[in-house]
Amino acid sequence: MRGRYLVESIAGCGNCHTPQGPDGNLPGLTLAGGMVFDEKPFRAVSSNITPDPETGIGRWTDAQIILAIREGKRPDGTIIGPPMPIELYRGLSDRDVAAMVAYLRTVPPVRNAVAPSEYRIPLPPAYGPAVASVPDPPADDPVVRGRYLAGPVGHCVECHTPMGEGGRRDWSRIGAGGQTFEGPWGVSVARNLTSHPEAGLGGWSDAQIHRALRQGVSADGRRLFPPMGFQYYAKMNDDDMRDLVAYLRSLPSLP
Ligand code: HEC
Ligand code: HEC
Known part of the structure; x- marks a missing residue:
């Protein structure tokens, strides 16, 4: 499955979304969020992106999850901040982002409420104009x-x-x-x-x-x-x- 391959290999979403202890990934918390990024401009906490309906993204539609990943907008209209690399994810192809979402639907739901992020810098109202359609890169180049x-x-x-x-x-x-x-x-x-x-x-x-x-x-x-x-x-x-x-x-x- 392409979505599993992308999320678990080169995209490495878990590198930010799976909390780690001294011995590596904490068991039972795959993609359940809570990793803290403490920097000068922000104290960001990665979100729970498992399908848990209360604390994860289980109630979001596919289109809403795609909008969150590629454009940094949640269904409630709030903007997702750094270090989630939205500027780059804007370039994810339609096929790849849809495959990632299909895979996220299949991971075990984990109930894990994470603290909200705090941004001491203003977040932009949007990361750019609406992303219409992104084709796959040419296979032969x-x-x-x-x-x-x-x-x-x-x-x-x-x-x-x-x-x-x-x-x-x-x-x-x-x-x-x-x-x-x-x-x-x-x-x-x-x-x-x-x-x-x-x-x-x-x-x-x-x-x-x-x-x-x-x-x-x-x-x-x-x-x-x-x-x-x-x-x-x-x-x-x-x-x-x-x-x-x-x-x-x-x-x-x-x-
Ligand atoms: C989250 C930040 C981050 C991401 C994402 C990242 N890197 Fe790195 N990379 C680093 C850091 C930091 C080091 C140096 C680690 C060290 O010196 O111990 C490094 C080291 C390397 C090295 C070793 C170079 C050397 O001189 O030893 C290579 C090659 C490399 N990265 C390639 C990549 C490629 C290709 C990707 C994407 C698939 C990637 N990196 C993604 C932060 C990152
Ligand atoms: C460099 C770290 C980093 C990487 C890599 C990353 N994220 Fe995130 N992501 C975050 C942080 C931090 C937040 C929360 C930001 C905030 O609170 O505004 C977030 C938020 C989200 C949200 C919003 C969920 C919600 O409930 O607010 C989704 C969806 C998401 N990420 C999906 C992904 C996917 C899918 C990938 C891999 C393709 C990924 N992320 C890779 C750091 C990262």
Whole structure:
């Protein structure tokens, strides 16, 4: 089932929506929300996206869930805030977002009321004009397909692109890394994924990139820290891995 594949591999929704303890995902709480993102501009709590009718999204229609994922609007009209990567999810194809929703309907409902998020920054009234229809990327163009996987589906570029002015990502330096993440592991820094020979992945073999994604081991053998969703990327199929690498190799070299 495509929806299960997307949610449980490259999209890794559980990386934010399944709460984790020191030993990994907390049992019985798959996609039940409650993970806290404590940052300066907000204290966000991920939502329960299981089909529980009271505390999850069980009463929402398919169209309402699609609107929430792609446009950040709940049925009650409120706006979903960061770090839910709405700007990128706007580009999810009609087929893929529908498949994700079909899968979310099948996960076990979990009763888990989560605290509301608090935003100290104003949320936009909308993330853009209404999304009409998004086609699938062409199957025969690895770089374009890989760009779709690294952007709308996997939001790799969200973490791996530095912030520019006004708290917005500097898309002219896409893939250059630099963002820092604090957690129980200490501080990790999103790496440079461009084709730069030393600072980026230019000197890496395909196999080394596969290993970094699937097993969380860097080219020099060092174990990589979260919040990369290695447990999810481990399930990525070979076609998607190939196209993702083709896209990364196409990124202009940046120091
Ligand atoms: C980087 C973290 C992150 C990722 C990845 C992520 N989400 Fe979210 N999501 C959140 C947070 C945080 C909220 C709550 C934001 C708020 O309170 O406004 C949220 C809210 C939602 C909501 C609104 C539900 C409600 O009741 O308010 C839906 C639906 C949702 N996410 C679905 C998904 C799906 C499906 C995926 C994978 C394709 C996904 N999310 C990936 C962080 C994430
Ligand atoms: C939630 C943020 C986040 C997301 C999403 C994310 N990454 Fe990462 N990534 C990181 C961080 C942080 C590191 C560095 C970890 C460390 O140094 O221990 C990293 C490391 C890497 C590395 C290892 C590079 C090196 O020099 O060791 C590769 C390759 C990589 N990411 C590729 C990807 C790809 C491809 C995707 C999408 C499928 C992705 N990342 C999604 C945060 C993220």
